[in-house]
Amino acid sequence: MPLETLGWQGLVILVIFGVSLLIATYCTYAERVIAAFLQDRVGPDRAGPWGLAQPLADAVKLFTKEEFFPSGANKALFIFGPCLAMITALMSSAVIPFGSFLKFGDTVVHLQGIEINVGMLYVFGIVSLGVYGIMIGGWASNNKFSLLGAIRAASQNISYELAMGLALIAVLMMSGSLSLRDITLQQSVPGEWHFWNVVKQPLGFLIFIVCAFAETNRTPFDLPECETELVGGYHTEYSSMKMGLYLFAEYINVFVASAVMSVIYFGGFNFPFQYELQGWLHTAQGLSLDAAQNIVAILGVVSVFAKIFAFIFFFMWVRWTLPRFRYDQLMRLGWTILIPLAIFNILLTGGLITTGIIPEIKSWWLLS
Amino acid sequence: MSLFLFLAFVALLSALGVVLAKNPVHSVLFLILTFFTLSAHYLMLNAQFLAAVNIIVYAGAIMVLFLFVIMFLNLNQDTEPHKPMLAKVAATIAGGSLLLIMVAALHNVQPTGYDAATFDSQVGMVNRLGMVLFKQYSLPFELASILLLAAMVGSVMLGKRETGERNF
Numbered sequence A: 001m002p003l004e005t006l007g008w009q010g011l012v013i014l015v016i017f018g019v020s021l022l023i024a025t026y027c028t029y030a031e032r033v034i035a036a037f038l039q040d041r042v043g044p045d046r047a048g049p050w051g052l053a054q055p056l057a058d059a060v061k062l063f064t065k066e067e068f069f070p071s072g073a074n075k076a077l078f079i080f081g082p083c084l085a086m087i088t089a090l091m092s093s094a095v096i097p098f099g100s101f102l103k104f105g106d107t108v109v110h111l112q113g114i115e116i117n118v119g120m121l122y123v124f125g126i127v128s129l130g131v132y133g134i135m136i137g138g139w140a141s142n143n144k145f146s147l148l149g150a151i152r153a154a155s156q157n158i159s160y161e162l163a164m165g166l167a168l169i170a171v172l173m174m175s176g177s178l179s180l181r182d183i184t185l186q187q188s189v190p191g192e193w194h195f196w197n198v199v200k201q202p203l204g205f206l207i208f209i210v211c212a213f214a215e216t217n218r219t220p221f222d223l224p225e226c227e228t229e230l231v232g233g234y235h236t237e238y239s240s241m242k243m244g245l246y247l248f249a250e251y252i253n254v255f256v257a258s259a260v261m262s263v264i265y266f267g268g269f270n271f272p273f274q275y276e277l278q279g280w281l282h283t284a285q286g287l288s289l290d291a292a293q294n295i296v297a298i299l300g301v302v303s304v305f306a307k308i309f310a311f312i313f314f315f316m317w318v319r320w321t322l323p324r325f326r327y328d329q330l331m332r333l334g335w336t337i338l339i340p341l342a343i344f345n346i347l348l349t350g351g352l353i354t355t356g357i358i359p360e361i362k363s364w365w366l367l368s
Numbered sequence B: 001m002s003l004f005l006f007l008a009f010v011a012l013l014s015a016l017g018v019v020l021a022k023n024p025v026h027s028v029l030f031l032i033l034t035f036f037t038l039s040a041h042y043l044m045l046n047a048q049f050l051a052a053v054n055i056i057v058y059a060g061a062i063m064v065l066f067l068f069v070i071m072f073l074n075l076n077q078d079t080e081p082h083k084p085m086l087a088k089v090a091a092t093i094a095g096g097s098l099l100l101i102m103v104a105a106l107h108n109v110q111p112t113g114y115d116a117a118t119f120d121s122q123v124g125m126v127n128r129l130g131m132v133l134f135k136q137y138s139l140p141f142e143l144a145s146i147l148l149l150a151a152m153v154g155s156v157m158l159g160k161r162e163t164g165e166r167n168f
Helices: A004-036 A054-064 A077-095 A119-140 A145-173 A181-187 A202-215 A240-265 A273-281 A289-319 A329-354 B002-020 B024-044 B048-073 B085-107 B124-134 B138-159
Strands: A097-104 A107-112
Touching: A004 A077, A004 A107, A004 A273, A004 A289, A054 A202, A054 A240, A077 A119, A077 A240, A077 B085, A097 A119, A097 A145, A097 A289, A107 A181, A107 B124, A119 A145, A119 A181, A119 A240, A119 B024, A119 B048, A145 A181, A145 A202, A145 B048, A181 A240, A202 A240, A202 A273, A202 A329, A273 A289, B024 B048, B048 B124, B124 B138
Parallel strands: none
Antiparallel strands: A097 A107
8 A cells, every 4th residue: 555545544444543533522423412302401501602612612511520439439431431442432433334445546445444345344343342341330330320321231232232243244244245345335326226225124223233332331221320220330430521521421432323224224335316416417517537426425425324314313313212121122122023033034034035135235345 | 463462461460360360250351351462462363253252252252151150150259268288389380380381382393474475464354264264174174063053952952841840
């Protein structure tokens, strides 16, 4: 890889990092505004125009609060817990394709942190590590309620990872590739009608989104921080910015889960009539091929972020609509409903592929 | 080379940490770090699939259960049972003979380089692995997956509500 391309790729990684943090920051604001909207209240409107400076005010508040260490806490791990939660949350967006590529002469900039051929497994691996931050923090607090929250988080994540993995296997059977970029490109073929994966995998998508709620510890599955039973769950003893990091990590996880769902099931950076638009820009408007490609790529980035924001809104909508499950209901749903359903979905997909109802994927971008 | 040395150093250090740490939770965390360095070694050998699966299965699932159990039991130095002398002697002899066997096994190994003409850099890639698993080792692979599926179905059966069980 030439040095210049490497530099551009580094810039892309930095931008993705910054955008993840920015979106997580404004998720705290969006959550309150949406909660206020759904409960017919005004919501935050004091700090700045429409309350837009509210996240900054929150950050100042969190940073200036007293840092409290509970007695008997394991100090090193007490600090390490929120850091780990934040690290694992930020790592997973590295392989998500946020756009196709920009081309300036000879320089090609892929709008993706890194492209690896096991991208889906990478995301899955990092997600499965996310629970360590909660477990370590909960245990190190030396508090019964924190420990119970940590243990709930661990068993919940392990249980729902199974169903999530099985739901993804059905997608892999169709795509024949673990690379998220390949899966995105397969969902749109130039010159013919081609549906997004959600049309071919409605059941798989349903299982995946339920598991995504459980993996990100969002209502109705936020049992690890269930305040009616466990005071504050794993972050009972946390204060100041360490508490803030846990909250932040949760919003980054929501962002990453939304991004993964948009990429795998909703076509990622594809949008309808993109190839027609590119051709029209080139022939009718007289733009060069590169310029047409760049415009379509930027519109693709807009489209993937529109899908991500729609999912983030859905996460918040559900939070302020549904009550929390009981813990035994959560486990029963995971083990006796979602896992059998996911196995049935695999059998169904296998049957449909064998009978030829779902056509074999053509790797058309490799031919050109 | 320097990257390999660094990784090997971290791997050995964290593996020692597993044995030497007084607190069982620290031991588990060191073991997770060891798995990470092993995955990094796999990556350096161009085996991306193995690296990712090692993280998912060992670091992501099995070690979470380890940590889970250790946290539940809340083991620490005060509650540690006193081990009899016999157990310590037996453990030393067993560990020592394992070391002896490994040294003896590695004694005759000749480290050889690779032949650039015949070396296949794609050998650890997921497509190639799939080809081998589904063509050459189809039967053992399917048997193993049925075994795992049976274990999963078994756990679902155990978790099912029995008739007359209280729903609280």
